[in-house]
Each structure stands twice: as C-alpha cells, then as structure tokens.
Amino acid sequence: MIKALAFDVFGTVVDWRTSIAREAAAVFAKIGREDIDPARFADAWRGLYQPAMEECRSGRRPYTRLDLLNRETLDTLVERFDIAADEATLADLALAWRRLDPWPDSVAGLTRLKTRFPIVTLSNGNVALMLALARHGGLPWDAIMGAEATGIYKPLPQAYLGTADILGIAPNELCLVAAHHSDLAAARACGLATAYVDRPMELGGAPKPDHAAEQVWDYTAASLTELADRLGC
Amino acid sequence: MIKALAFDVFGTVVDWRTSIAREAAAVFAKIGREDIDPARFADAWRGLYQPAMEECRSGRRPYTRLDLLNRETLDTLVERFDIAADEATLADLALAWRRLDPWPDSVAGLTRLKTRFPIVTLSNGNVALMLALARHGGLPWDAIMGAEATGIYKPLPQAYLGTADILGIAPNELCLVAAHHSDLAAARACGLATAYVDRPMELGGAPKPDHAAEQVWDYTAASLTELADRLGC
Known part of the structure; x- marks a missing residue:
C-alpha cells in the first residue's frame, strides 16, 4: 500500500x-x-x-x-x-x-528505508536549507518536498496533499514519518499513512507540547533503524 | 564562483x-x-x-x-x-x-561532481519522473529542480532563474550542464555559467538540430567524468 x-x-x-x-x-x-x-x-x-x-x-x-x-x-x-x-x-x-546534526540512527535508517521506498522530505524547511542539511549530515533524500514545493506550511492540508500529488501517488500511498503527534494527526486527516518515531530528547527530555494529539499510529518505532525493521527494509 | x-x-x-x-x-x-x-x-x-x-x-x-x-x-x-x-x-x-538508462559515465561522473558541488536536475521532466529515473539509474541528485519546481518549461528564462532563486544563489553561481547548445544559450542569456558535455550518440550518430546555437562554453567535456576532471573533483 x-x-x-x-x-x-x-x-x-x-x-x-x-x-x-x-x-x-x-x-x-x-x-x-x-x-x-x-x-x-x-x-x-x-x-x-x-x-x-x-x-x-x-x-x-x-x-x-x-x-x-x-x-x-x-x-x-x-x-x-x-x-x-x-x-x-x-x-x-x-x-x-x-547545519543541524542528524540523530545517531538517522543516516543508517534512511539508507535502509531507501532500498525499498522513495524517501522525501515533508518539512517546513525550504529547499536550499534542506539541501544544505542533507549535505551536512549525509541524508540520502530522493527528493525535497514539503513547504516550498507546495507553497504552504504544515499543518495545512495542501502541504501533505500537494506532496503526494507531485509524487504522482494517492494520499494513502504516502506515509508521513514524524516525531510529532500534531503533524501526524494533520497528515492522517488528509488520508496519509502515519509512522511515529519517538525522540524523547528533542526538547532535552522535557515533555512535548502536543500530547493531546496522540493517537494509535500505523507504525511506531524508537528510531529510524527500528522503523526500517518494522517496514521490512 | x-x-x-x-x-x-x-x-x-x-x-x-x-x-x-x-x-x-x-x-x-x-x-x-x-x-x-x-x-x-x-x-x-x-x-x-x-x-x-x-x-x-x-x-x-x-x-x-x-x-x-x-x-x-x-x-x-x-x-x-x-x-x-x-x-x-x-x-x-x-x-x-x-526508466531511461544513464550513459556509462553518468553515475561515476555525478558521484565525483557531488563531492564538491550540490548537483540538481534542471530538466523539463516532472518530479515523479525524475525521482523514478534517479532510482532506476542510481543518479545521486541533491535535489530535483527545473520545470515543475518553477512551473515553467525550458528554455523560458524563469526555469533557469527560478532554479537559482530556490537554491538561494545568484544566476552566475549556477552552472548548467547540458549536451544541447540551445539549452546552454538560454541559460547563458540568464547569466548562468555553462558546461557542454558532448553526447554524439544521442540521436544514434545523426547530427543535432541545434548547431546554430553553438558558442564557446565555459567548460567543455566528452563525458561527466571528464567534466569532473575539469572542475577538479
């Protein structure tokens, strides 16, 4: 799917x-x-x-x-x-x-996930920023999508729907991978599949502000390498 | 530069x-x-x-x-x-x-060029097509730019200027690499740097239709690996 x-x-x-x-x-x-x-x-x-x-x-x-x-x-x-x-x-x-550094599992996880699926960004970062970040950290994206490609910021629906449209696939054929429940909730409302990756240290260990948006997501993992396990990559 | x-x-x-x-x-x-x-x-x-x-x-x-x-x-x-x-x-x-196959030198050339420069597409192909082509042939693009990113087809100026703008650089800091004089001429008219790669077999050995647009380009090479030599990669 x-x-x-x-x-x-x-x-x-x-x-x-x-x-x-x-x-x-x-x-x-x-x-x-x-x-x-x-x-x-x-x-x-x-x-x-x-x-x-x-x-x-x-x-x-x-x-x-x-x-x-x-x-x-x-x-x-x-x-x-x-x-x-x-x-x-x-x-x-x-x-x-x-020039932000990847989490320790990011490059290994993305590299494995890429063997089976196209991997794209669906970030609010613009293309030049995302491109520099990829070269800084060795992130092997297939394409840079998201805010600048669609001309709109998440969590507005067109950021998700426009990315699927550009990729030539249906919304339910695209899976958002995110550490934020609010982002995943907006993607699910557009029909996307959802994968939650837990990043407990994103705020230095402090609780995340979007607890209320938590749902049971299609996939849940503690890292991108664990997500690769879940998706059989 | x-x-x-x-x-x-x-x-x-x-x-x-x-x-x-x-x-x-x-x-x-x-x-x-x-x-x-x-x-x-x-x-x-x-x-x-x-x-x-x-x-x-x-x-x-x-x-x-x-x-x-x-x-x-x-x-x-x-x-x-x-x-x-x-x-x-x-x-x-x-x-x-x-599903088009790369020329024999393309992957090796792009891989070397990427060590020193961000490499992006500036093609009339849409994103989904370019993404599939990259996965088919192992083309290691940093980003997919060109017609769909700018909403316009080459050789109209905005295809070139819009790509430079998205990358956050001036037109003369972007170099178009192409086997077609007409494409390079349009890019030069927008202020881009130009690199010609000779592909004599593109039409099975028949002459190209854009001879008249030939100029002395900033770089000329017989392959992407030779272009990597020229650019010190």
Whole structure:
C-alpha cells in the first residue's frame, strides 16, 4: 500500500536543539555573553517558529522561505537578549538551521528505508536549507518536498496533499514519518499513512507540547533503524 | 564562483533513444508489429516533445507535467502508426521515460561532481519522473529542480532563474550542464555559467538540430567524468 515515505525533519531526523545551542554558545563566547544559556536560547528561537509560519498560514503574509523567517526571528531574539554581534556573525548564525546534526540512527535508517521506498522530505524547511542539511549530515533524500514545493506550511492540508500529488501517488500511498503527534494527526486527516518515531530528547527530555494529539499510529518505532525493521527494509 | 551544478537530463545524463527503442520493441514484439522500426518510433516520439511543451510555454495551456504530455504524444503515435495495444500496455509504455538508462559515465561522473558541488536536475521532466529515473539509474541528485519546481518549461528564462532563486544563489553561481547548445544559450542569456558535455550518440550518430546555437562554453567535456576532471573533483 505504501509507495513512498515522507519525513518531517526538524526533531525527527535532526537534533535541532543540541546543534543550535552549540552554535549559539560559540557566538556567545566570541562576544563575551556566556551569561546566556544556549539551550534556553535554542528553545526561545524554536518558540518563535510556529508564530512566524502562522503569519503565512493565515494568509496575512505570502509564503516566505524558512531561511528568511529564521533570520527575522533571530533578530527578535537579538533584541530580547540584548545581543551585540556584527552582521556577518548574525547572518551566519541564522543559517545554523542548515547545519543541524542528524540523530545517531538517522543516516543508517534512511539508507535502509531507501532500498525499498522513495524517501522525501515533508518539512517546513525550504529547499536550499534542506539541501544544505542533507549535505551536512549525509541524508540520502530522493527528493525535497514539503513547504516550498507546495507553497504552504504544515499543518495545512495542501502541504501533505500537494506532496503526494507531485509524487504522482494517492494520499494513502504516502506515509508521513514524524516525531510529532500534531503533524501526524494533520497528515492522517488528509488520508496519509502515519509512522511515529519517538525522540524523547528533542526538547532535552522535557515533555512535548502536543500530547493531546496522540493517537494509535500505523507504525511506531524508537528510531529510524527500528522503523526500517518494522517496514521490512 | 560556481556554487552548484544543474543538469539537463534527457540526452545529457540518460540515453533516452536506446531505452525508448528497447521498450517500444518489446511492445511491438508482443502485439506482432515488428514492422515498426523502434528507433524511428523513439525519434518520432521525441519529435512531439517540443511542440507539446510549446503549448504550455506559449500560455495556451497551463503548466502540465511531462508524464501527462508523454502519454498524450504516445496516443498521437498510436494513431499515426495504427498500433493496437491495450490500455495497460500503453500506460506502461508512456512511463518508459521513467526508466531511461544513464550513459556509462553518468553515475561515476555525478558521484565525483557531488563531492564538491550540490548537483540538481534542471530538466523539463516532472518530479515523479525524475525521482523514478534517479532510482532506476542510481543518479545521486541533491535535489530535483527545473520545470515543475518553477512551473515553467525550458528554455523560458524563469526555469533557469527560478532554479537559482530556490537554491538561494545568484544566476552566475549556477552552472548548467547540458549536451544541447540551445539549452546552454538560454541559460547563458540568464547569466548562468555553462558546461557542454558532448553526447554524439544521442540521436544514434545523426547530427543535432541545434548547431546554430553553438558558442564557446565555459567548460567543455566528452563525458561527466571528464567534466569532473575539469572542475577538479
């Protein structure tokens, strides 16, 4: 039944929090601001992610690439934390989202899953960001789909339905793989198959904010290699 | 200067004529029509390619995926050659464009080029077609760009400019790799860098129809492995 696997990326395939905190810490050391907790900074940055996309989802703003939203939300944090850094440093830090490290099982899991299924991204990251991330971490995607390909941000239905349409398959032939119940719930409402991958350390061990959206998913695994086991890859 | 390589695919990376002739020959054998020359049939099919896209380029028809155009032009040939085949056979033959074999140097060349540059398609093939072709031949693309990503067919400027824009780079930081002078000329007019790969057997040894568009390109090579040499990969 499943003809392709589409992956949420931030949190599901890559560990954004550890990577962003590491890059922020390097900047804070450079500018003598070791008083700022880099993990708290990473969480604050991620906290501005949904509101920034909501501007586009609501129609108040046309689709705008995540690279630019990340720069805008960084500027908000620069003000909030009173950070004094030069433009080159901030421009580079904004692109830290292109340099997130994969979870330890991601490359091995994707490589096995790819032997049987086309594997594509279904992320809110734009193409240039996803491409850089793939080259940074060695993620062997068959194609980069999702927000920029469909011109719309998850969890709006067209992000899921448009990705299936571009792949030339029916929604129920596409399986979303994600560590977030809310993402999977939106995909299921569009008719997609669903695979949950548990990433308990995405928020450093703190509980995820989307418990209420939990359902019994078509597949559940503790890693992408375990998902490969489940799918017979 | 060059930050990414974008590839024409049909004729440049894959040998469409041999593969289409082989698949057509199998169909003709099955239906007892060995009187039709499969190479002539492949050339006739390719001959309907530009006119079909021109309907979209001219604005007479909205952007329509190549998979569908290929099916429509096949139906034209079915009538022209008076071919009696069932729907399943024709539906499968229309997708023969998803199963074209790479030239012998393509995978090795792309693999080397990818070590230094992001490599993307800049083809008129739609995403599902390009994805299938990549899995069929083991083509290690970083991303599938071109007609469907930009919503427009080459050689219209936005196909080239839109691909550079999505990649987040300037037109002169993107190099088109193609076996066709007309494609390279259109890319150069948009400010792209250009690399010509000679594919003398694309039309079975017959001369190419775009001699008049020949220029001195930024790079010239007899294969993708030779292009890797030229680019220091």
